[in-house]
Structure formats: structure tokens, C-alpha cells
Amino acid sequence: MSVKAKYQGVLDLGEQLGIKDGNVTVEGDVLKVKGQAKTPYEKDLIWDKIKQLGGESPTDIKANITVEDDSVYHRHVVQSGESLSKIAKHYYGDAMKYKAIFEANTNILKNPDVIHPDQVLVIPNK
Numbered sequence: 001m002s003v004k005a006k007y008q009g010v011l012d013l014g015e016q017l018g019i020k021d022g023n024v025t026v027e028g029d030v031l032k033v034k035g036q037a038k039t040p041y042e043k044d045l046i047w048d049k050i051k052q053l054g055g056e057s058p059t060d061i062k063a064n065i066t067v068e069d070d071s072v073y074h075r076h077v078v079q080s081g082e083s084l085s086k087i088a089k090h091y092y093g094d095a096m097k098y099k100a101i102f103e104a105n106t107n108i109l110k111n112p113d114v115i116h117p118d119q120v121l122v123i124p125n126k
Helices: 008-017 040-054 084-092 094-103
Strands: 020-027 030-037 061-067 074-077 121-123
Touching: 008 020, 008 030, 008 040, 030 040, 040 061, 040 074, 074 084, 084 094, 084 121, 094 121
Parallel strands: 030 061
Antiparallel strands: 020 030, 074 121
């Protein structure tokens, strides 16, 4: 299996996320990937996919992923049925961190128990 085929899932994810200035080259047995993610969360998704496919310390891929906006961890569009605790669990692995999300969005939220679909919430950096 070629190194590019091995990491095709990373390339597909980059395309799905709309990674800017993407560049992929193969040098010998090493895949070199470069691009710019919108937020640190998207960069983390890319690195998680790399580790999933190549292990914790892969030697057959080099990635240089920069971030366009590191002032926030991510910007989340609320979907029907979501709550701040569910969103916090998704991004931080801890539902109780909903308070941090609420505090970062008091300009649009008045009550942590009331959010609406299509609201764009700032997910603060960890």
C-alpha cells in the first residue's frame, strides 16, 4: 500500500473541512501534507485522523497544519436537539464545561438552558 493510499482518510477529511492552501507531496516513503485549518478544533481533527491511521508517532507522514483563527477553539452552529452540555462534551470531553461556552457567548445567550438551532456559538480555547 502506498503512503498516500494509507493516509487517504486524512486527505479526504482535509477536503471535507475545506483546508486552505492544501499541498500534498510524496518524498520517498514519506507523505508531506500542508494546509491551513479554520480553527484549532479542525487542526485537532486532522491530527486525530493521522494518529488513527498511522499510530501515535507516525514516521511516514509529515504535516504542517496552520490555523487561520486561533482566538477561539471553534465556532459551532447549533443543531436541533443540542444543549450547551452536549456541545461541551463534544469539544472538551466534559459536559460540565458548558459554563465556559455560556460565558463566551453572553452576547447572544441570556440563559444557559436556552439555545436555538442555527445560532453560531464561540467555543473558547481549552
